[in-house]
Amino acid sequence: MEKWEVYMEIYQLKRQGFKVRRIARKLGISRTTVYKYLDKSPEDMAEWMASVKTRAKKLDPYEMLIHTWLSEHPDLSSAQVYDWLKERYKDLVVGESTVRNYVKELREKYNIPKTEVKRVYQAIPDPPMGQQAQVDFGQTIQKTSSGKDKKLYFISFVLSHSRYKYVEWLDRPFTTKDVIRTHENCFQFFSGIPSELAYDQDALIVVSENAGDLVLTSEFQAYREERKLNLFVCRKADPESKGRIENVVGFVKKNFAKNRVFYHIDQWNELCMSWLERTGNGKVHNTTKKRPVEVFALEKQHLRPVTKKISISSIDSSITRTVRKDNTILYDSNRYSVPLGTYKPDKEVYIEATDTNHLLIRDQSEGPIIAEHQISSERGKLIQPTQHKRDRTKGIAAYIATVASQFDDTETATDFLAEIHRRYPRYVRDQLDLISKVSKSVEVEIRNEALKECIKRKIYSATEYNDVVQFVERQHQTKTKPKQSNEVKSLHGIDPKLVNIKPETREVERYLELLKGVTVCPL
Structure with a gap:
């Protein structure tokens, strides 16, 4: 609607008794605009319309563009508007003050306020050149x-x-x-x-x-x-x-x-x-x-x-991270996993962020890569590939059969492990992991005997099975130890048989005859 038409419409509605608020609502304009038009006489309105038509502004061709920027980003500064105009229209010659005044007018015209927060610094002298x-x-x-x-x-x-x-x-x-x-x-x-x-x-x-x-x-x-x-x-x-x-x-x-x-x-x-x-x-x-x-x-x-x-x-860029108890490290507000079993008290690993946005984790600074992750731009996430999780693809029954195969009597071992599953349903994988690890560390004879002992004493626990294995292993070491001799060894190293030999004894008269020079029979 043209300005003159708006002016006439406002005056007609005012004469009909409409209030300013209802006029603004009916015409879709602000109350400020209604007041501004009511303050003008028809002569003033004609003069103002003539002055507006003859005064064109340099940035008028860009009004809709600047209005769009201000509408989408109300906190946009006039300096940034100036930079964006120079970036898009390299041949545009306009002063920054012109842009600043134009942006100010557009903000008033379209009622787009701007809030600024300024930080205050104390001025200090500039250092010398190159300092x-x-x-x-x-x-x-x-x-x-x-x-x-x-x-x-x-x-x-x-x-x-x-x-x-x-x-x-x-x-x-x-x-x-x-x-x-x-x-x-x-x-x-x-x-x-x-x-x-x-x-x-x-x-x-x-x-x-x-x-x-x-x-x-x-x-x-x-x-x-x-x-x-x-x-x-x-x-x-x-x-x-x-x-x-x-x-x-x-x-x-x-x-x-x-x-x-x-x-x-x-x-x-x-x-x-x-x-x-x-x-x-x-x-x-x-x-x-x-x-x-x-x-x-x-x-x-x-x-x-x-x-x-x-x-x-040639410059080493690795930095370290401490491994947490859940086998993860913290990096940029996210948790990245390492292989299970990496954690030890005060364990550190070396990390490196590559140009391809990947996180490399090494056990040693120059060692092989133990984990590699795509760096996440989010926060508070757990980045954990499948290979860093417990093997849950294998069912409990299959896992029990695998562990039972480590014993000679697989049927008895299966019953033993099934009872453990019944008693520890939530922790059965941890129980099976420990039994398998302990069994592989000893000979078949020891694990078989430990299994029999557990069943005999009705022991159905992985930790107690570990204790029984250690007991059986000590018993085997005692049985196979060589018996010690009661014979006391001589400190001077001479054979004891030679020490016990006694020389033959003769009468003294024979030695006296030899001294007198009398020929006697050979001794």
């Missing part, structure tokens, strides 16, 4: 083309003097290897290395901060020594020391990522690089009143040059 870069991580949840939620992770760098930025995204959590790789990419992007890198207390980089003495993860420590990096870790709850990078993280979330649809991680990184060139580094900074890209042209001359390229594949 410092700040690093931090961020997360967002984006809508995919199919309407599902997708969690994305990013690392951001900013040179503290020029505010020149670098951002890189992943569709899975970062590992230490990813952190090192993104550092290398950032140094290539900056064409140099700053004198100091400031970090938050992230577990991928810092193990602890012991009164200022940093304890880094082994992988990042090796990288630090090779690159000769000078690190500075910010204290917790200290936004002033890392305010620049926190502003960058918020800027990336609100200006680039907010309300943007995710299709693929490679395309997402390409769009982010274009955003950095166009807005993140190309737009005049609100604090410095300069374009970061222009200041960076001077600052990069003060960066330490990258003299050699580091091979990321």
